[in-house]
Amino acid sequence: MRVLVLGGDGYLGWPTALHLSDRGHEVAVVDNFARRKYDEELGSQSLVAIEDLSVRVAAWKEVSGKEIPMYVGDLVEADFVYQTVREFQPDTIVHFGEQRAAPYSMIDREHAVYTQYNNVVGNLNVMYAIAELNPEIHLVKLGTMGEYGTPNIDIEEGWLEVEHNGRKDRMLFPKKPGSFYHLSKVHDSHNIEFGCRIWGMRATDLNQGVVYGQQTEQTIRDPRLATRFDYDAIFGTVLNRFVIQAVLGQPLTVYGKGGQTRGMLDIRDTVECLRLAVENPADRGEFRVFNQMTESYSVKHIAELVAERFAGPVQIDYLENPRVEQAEHYYNVKHTGLVELGLKPHFLSDTLIESLFPIVEENKHRVNMENMLPKVKWASAKN
Ligand code: NAD
Known part of the structure; x- marks a missing residue:
């Protein structure tokens, strides 16, 4: 497929x-390299050095003999999106290209507006390009488990059979997201479902959990193929951040009591889930939703796991929670769709955590300690 x-x-x-x-x-x-620009803005960088995209692409050609053409441009520019789709003629579009940090979207008004504009408008341009140029294209869109929030009922895969006052319907599962970033994903989901209904688009919405890990079967073939590894309070996802804090001898920063439970998955499963979704397209008119996660852990449990596996003393600090979220809650998620397509999950084993320690050890001179403490507060509205 293309x-x-x-x-x-x-x-x-x-x-x-x-x-x-x-x-x-x-x-x-x-x-459009927006992610590299956020690094400049925040005075941060990936813990593992990453090459420019042109170097990465050339390295892959050297290692595998395969070409990966690159198109540099912004998804909020409709002409660029249309031109790219016309030129490359894809069968499938996999859409990861959004601002993805909840704290970044909560810095102030400007960052909230940027996040929603970038994500919602970019996604709409992609949808229109598909509908106008080739409605057969399968859109595989990255959403997040954070769209659902933490409702006090079981979380289904995107849809819910509802019976109300004696009548029944199949509705989109209600969303209760926890940041303006997560809300942008909810808006995308609604827009895409509407596109499936009105234009007969075929789409898969992947409500992904928090990803951990840094290496895949392909990235380890050459250091120039490495992917980024974030540790800071804005972009660092929780397990990756704890591992880095442990190696640096810094306390693991748990927000509140750490009772917040989240769906998670290994980066090796992310790439495999994407392959499965791409190779098994949704039908025309179908808005298919998968909950892309393999296990649930509380933040406290993750911190304890990292502390247990690290060969050295680890302190766990319970900080005042900068976010507004439930401290303890029910969390039971259905996630069978991708397994039915053939996913064989890697569970959060001791080996994975231990494999991250040497990566961090090798690169710890690159860390900016200042950036590890949370400064963005959910409850304060700033311009
Ligand atoms: P990332 O920030 O590393 O990658 C996103 C990429 O999109 C960046 O390279 C960025 O430059 C690009 N981009 C952003 N806006 C763009 C625009 N307007 N035009 C062109 N390119 C643009 O994020 P990631 O961790 O790789 O996440 C990828 C996707 O998966 C995101 O949509 C995110 O919401 C979703 N997701 C990630 C996680 C996770 O744990 N990392 C969890 C759930 C969902």
């Missing part, structure tokens, strides 16, 4: 592009 990976320079987009290319698909990547 697969266009939007956000193909990012933490997950790059390894996914490699995985799909390795499995025999014709892959191209799109990016």
Whole structure:
């Protein structure tokens, strides 16, 4: 298949592009390098050095003999999106290309507006390009488990059978997200479901859990193929951040009591889930939703697991929670769709955590300690 990976320079987009290319698909990547610019803005950087996209692409050609054409441009520019789709003629568009940090979207009004504009408008441009140029294209869109929030009922895969006053319908599962970033994903989901209904689009919405890990079968073939590894309070996802804090001898920063439970998955499963979704397209008119996670853990449990596996003393600090979220809650998620397509999950084993320690050890001179403490507060509205 011909697969266009939007956000193909990012933490997950790059390894996914490699995985799909390795499995025999014709892959191209799109990016505007916004993520690298947030690093400049925040005075931060990936713990593991990453090469420019052109170097990465050339390295993959050297290692595998395969080409990955790159299109550099912004998804909020409709002309660029249309031109790229016309030129590459994809069968599938995998859409990772959004601003993805909840704290970034909560810095102030400007960052909230940027996040929603970037994500919602970019996604709409992609939808229109598909509807106008080739409605057969399968859109595989990255959503997040955070769209659902933490309702006091079981979380289904996207849809819910509702009986109300004696009548029944199949409705989108109600969403109760926890940041303006997560809300942008909810808006995307609604827009895409509408596109499926009115234009007969075929779409898969992947409500992904928190991803951990840094290496895949393809990225380890050459250091120039490495993907990013974030540790800071804005972009660092929780397990990755704890591992880095442990190696640096810094306390693991648990927000509140750490009772918040989240769905998680290994980066090796992310790339495999994407392959499964791409190779098994949704039908025309179908808005298919998968909950892309393999296990649930509370933040406290993750911190304890990291502390237990690290060969050295680890302190766990319970900080005042900068976010507004439930401290303790029910969390039971259905996530069988991808397993039915053939996913064989890697569970959060001791080996995975232990494999991250040497990566961090090797790169710890690159850390900016200042950036590890949370400064963005959910409850304060700033311009
Ligand atoms: P990332 O920030 O590393 O990658 C996103 C990429 O998209 C970046 O390279 C960025 O430059 C690009 N991008 C952003 N806006 C763009 C625009 N307007 N035009 C072109 N390119 C643009 O993020 P990631 O961790 O790889 O996440 C990828 C996707 O997966 C996101 O949509 C995110 O919401 C979703 N997701 C990630 C996680 C996780 O744990 N990392 C969890 C759930 C969902």
